[in-house]
Amino acid sequence: xxxxxFGGRYVPEVLIPPLEELEEAYSRFKDDEEFxxxxxxxxRNYAGRPTPLYFAENxxxxxxxxxxxxxxxxxxxxxxxxxxxxxxxxxxxFMGKRRIIAETGAGQHGVATAMAAALLGxxxxxxxxxxxxxxxxxxxxxxxxxxxKVKAVESGSRTLKDxxxxxxxxxxxxxxxxxxxxxxxxxxxPFPTIVRDFQSVIGHETxxxxxxxxxxxxxxxxxxxxxxxxxxxIFHPFLKDHVKxxxxxxxxxxxxxxxxxxxxxxxxxxxxxxMLSYFLQDENGMILDTHSISAGLDYPGVGPEHxxxxxxxxxxxxxxxxxxxxxxxxxxxxxxxxxxxxxxAHAVAYAIKMAEDVGKDGILVVNLSGRxxxxxxxxxxxxxxx
Amino acid sequence: MIDRSLIVFFTASHPxxxxxxxxxxxxxxxxxxxxxxxxxxxxxxxxxxxxxxxYVRALRNFRLNQxxxxxxxxxxxxxxxxxxxxxxxxIFRYGERxxxxxxxxxxxxxxxxxxxxxxxxxxxxxICSTAGIKNVFLAAPNTPENxxxxxxxxxxxxxxxxTYGTTGERDRISPLAFDALKRVKxxxxxxxxxxxxxxxxxxxxxxxxxxxxxxxVGSAFVRLINERGEGAKEExxxxxxxxxSCII
Numbered sequence: 001x002x003x004x005x006f007g008g009r010y011v012p013e014v015l016i017p018p019l020e021e022l023e024e025a026y027s028r029f030k031d032d033e034e035f036x037x038x039x040x041x042x043x044r045n046y047a048g049r050p051t052p053l054y055f056a057e058n059x060x061x062x063x064x065x066x067x068x069x070x071x072x073x074x075x076x077x078x079x080x081x082x083x084x085x086x087x088x089x090x091x092x093x094f095m096g097k098r099r100i101i102a103e104t105g106a107g108q109h110g111v112a113t114a115m116a117a118a119l120l121g122x123x124x125x126x127x128x129x130x131x132x133x134x135x136x137x138x139x140x141x142x143x144x145x146x147x148x149k150v151k152a153v154e155s156g157s158r159t160l161k162d163x164x165x166x167x168x169x170x171x172x173x174x175x176x177x178x179x180x181x182x183x184x185x186x187x188x189x190p191f192p193t194i195v196r197d198f199q200s201v202i203g204h205e206t207x208x209x210x211x212x213x214x215x216x217x218x219x220x221x222x223x224x225x226x227x228x229x230x231x232x233x234i235f236h237p238f239l240k241d242h243v244k245x246x247x248x249x250x251x252x253x254x255x256x257x258x259x260x261x262x263x264x265x266x267x268x269x270x271x272x273x274x275m276l277s278y279f280l281q282d283e284n285g286m287i288l289d290t291h292s293i294s295a296g297l298d299y300p301g302v303g304p305e306h307x308x309x310x311x312x313x314x315x316x317x318x319x320x321x322x323x324x325x326x327x328x329x330x331x332x333x334x335x336x337x338x339x340x341x342x343x344x345a346h347a348v349a350y351a352i353k354m355a356e357d358v359g360k361d362g363i364l365v366v367n368l369s370g371r372x373x374x375x376x377x378x379x380x381x382x383x384x385x386x
Numbered sequence: 387m388i389d390r391s392l393i394v395f396f397t398a399s400h401p402x403x404x405x406x407x408x409x410x411x412x413x414x415x416x417x418x419x420x421x422x423x424x425x426x427x428x429x430x431x432x433x434x435x436x437x438x439x440x441y442v443r444a445l446r447n448f449r450l451n452q453x454x455x456x457x458x459x460x461x462x463x464x465x466x467x468x469x470x471x472x473x474x475x476x477i478f479r480y481g482e483r484x485x486x487x488x489x490x491x492x493x494x495x496x497x498x499x500x501x502x503x504x505x506x507x508x509x510x511x512x513i514c515s516t517a518g519i520k521n522v523f524l525a526a527p528n529t530p531e532n533x534x535x536x537x538x539x540x541x542x543x544x545x546x547x548x549t550y551g552t553t554g555e556r557d558r559i560s561p562l563a564f565d566a567l568k569r570v571k572x573x574x575x576x577x578x579x580x581x582x583x584x585x586x587x588x589x590x591x592x593x594x595x596x597x598x599x600x601x602x603v604g605s606a607f608v609r610l611i612n613e614r615g616e617g618a619k620e621e622x623x624x625x626x627x628x629x630x631s632c633i634i
Contacts, residue, residue, distance in 0.1 A: 008506055009503065009505065009506060010474055010501045010502060010503075010506055011431075011501055011503065012431070012432045012500055012501055012503075012524060012526075012547075013503050013523065013524040013525055013526050013529055013533075013537075013547070014524070014526035014527075014528060014529075014547055014550060016503055016505075016529070016533065017528045017529070017530065018528075155435075155438055156428065156429065156438075156442075161429060162429075165429050165430075165431045168431045169431060169432075169434075169551075169552050172431075172432075172550055172551060172552065173550050173551045173552075174550075175550070176550075268479075269478075270475050270478060270479060271474045271475045271478050271501070272429060272475055273429075273431075274501070276478075279475075281475070281479060283479070284448060284449060284450045284476055284479070284480075285427075285450070285475040285476035285477070285478065285479030285480065286427065286428040286445060286448075286476070287428045287429055287475075
């Protein structure tokens with residue numbers, strides 16, 4: 001139930017029974033043959049698994065280490081999010097829930113949720129901060145095309161954390177017939193575990209693939225960390241191995257400026273969204289606004305398992321600034337013909353920095369968690385076009 | 387602590403610490419049996435729009451120590467019991483031990499932490515009870531019997547949430563509330579106060595008649611302050627008297 005002191009179930013009493021119901025259902029269905037078969041079928045034929053582990057030859061030559069990209073960007077919807085939404089939507093279906101709610105920041109998780117809901121014939125309502133709703137009109141339309149209802153959240157800072165607050169408020173009213181399909185490895189127990197399990201398919205495949213190609217495990221795996229679901233997904237199957245695991249947080253405009261989203265690097269222990277973890281907060285315990293060029297990393301907290309893995313020293317958490325991520329975005333475009341999500345570009349940027357340390361025979365795996373088509377406008381503007 | 391009690395909720399520092407003290411005293415003098423003082427929080431998941439708005443306003447110029455200053459000022463003039471309501475993070479951040487010391491020295495009687503169910507509250511309950519601060523835990527219509535028994539054990543009184551939802555004014559009381567009240571009264575020995583959505587005089591009358599030991603009215607008062615700001619005093623007095631008359 002906890003990762004060391006982190007995680008837990010810090011929710012109003014009314015949510016304890018639905019969380020227990022979810023925990024019980026998950027432990028019943030996760031190894032159920034019919035559930036596994038269906039999930040496997042959809043991951044393969046609907047989402048597009050397994051994804052390739054691609055040797056980025058040009059980039060490797062350029063930086064002087066062997067860099068492999070785990071191509072989650074090739075999945076349906078364009079990101080790893082679908083692994084979790086198909087898993088949880090199927091779980092909801094097995095639990096007899098007919099409605100799904102979710103939060104979304106820029107819209108990636110919202111779109112992936114809307115897809116899974118359409119696939120499985122569930123009603124979907126997506127909460128989105130009013131600010132994000134304005135900035136991401138296309139994704140709002142995308143979700144609506146997929147049959148979901150999108151609700152703009154006007155409270156608080158009108159961004160992702162407020163969308164989570166509003167989804168929780170909805171769930172308090174609707175848990176009897178609604179599943180809350182949380183989008184990252186965050187929230188009260190058992191959500192961080194469920195999301196991690198559904199995302200661990202990334203790490204399991206990577207392990208098989210790298211051994212097949214290289215005959216050995218990589219020296220390091222690098223993944224970006226907002227809430228941390230793609231990172232925990234690729235890290236988890238390697239936790240007991242001799243592989244360096246590096247999570248990259250959004251350094252925004254620089255840690256010193258206060259405009260970032262690096263809760264593990266610059267935050268402190270706190271309790272929000274049902275979990276004890278690291279958060280960006282002021283001295284009164286109020287949660288702070290965050291900044292990152294990448295909307296998917298723009299969250300003031302982090303999943304509790306990452307907090308634990310940092311605490312015990314198993315994983316290392318570093319930061320990459322907006323500018324460095326942009327640079328890596330462009331490098332990957334030019335050298336490999338791959339447009340990465342700005343989130344994933346943070347991981348690419350750090351892998352490039354690490355190349356020198358591991359040397360030309362060193363192997364680095366980068367989780368390329370999403371594709372960057374959604375970010376073209378942002379990159380264009382950040383590059384001085386208007 | 388609770389016996390046919392009217393419990394009135396105010397948000398600390400809304401609109402200012404001084405005004406909060408004035409409003410609390412006004413309500414206490416007009417017949418409120420217990421005052422519940424809420425610490426504003428940036429992410430209040432259990433609260434509806436009215437209380438959310440009061441938190442946003444209170445946080446514009448907020449330090450946690452204002453809460454204890456408010457309590458001290460109130461205590462100079464009133465012995466009406468005080469329940470402090472908070473989300474867990476401000477307490478966690480401040481330090482549980484230091485927070486409880488401040489509660490004790492300023493004169494708070496009991497504390498309710500909305501997002502700290504008893505399973506996570508072991509240390510906090512112990513620190514509180516050593517300091518003589520009572521704990522209050524929430525119960526809801528879906529809380530199973532085994533949990534109600536544990537809550538009963540640890541609570542000075544049980545704060546029963548009337549419905550599946552957030553705080554906020556509602557036209558009528560959820561039928562869930564009456565069933566839940568009956569069930570909780572049948573299982574628990576401690577007094578039961580009902581809150582969330584209690585906003586009209588007839589709500590108070592109905593719940594007391596149905597056996598509630600107390601009722602909590604929050605958003606109806608907080609809305610007055612949202613609307614009238616510093617000038618809400620007279621209406622707070624009138625509203626308190628109206629609710630109180632439904633109990634006597």
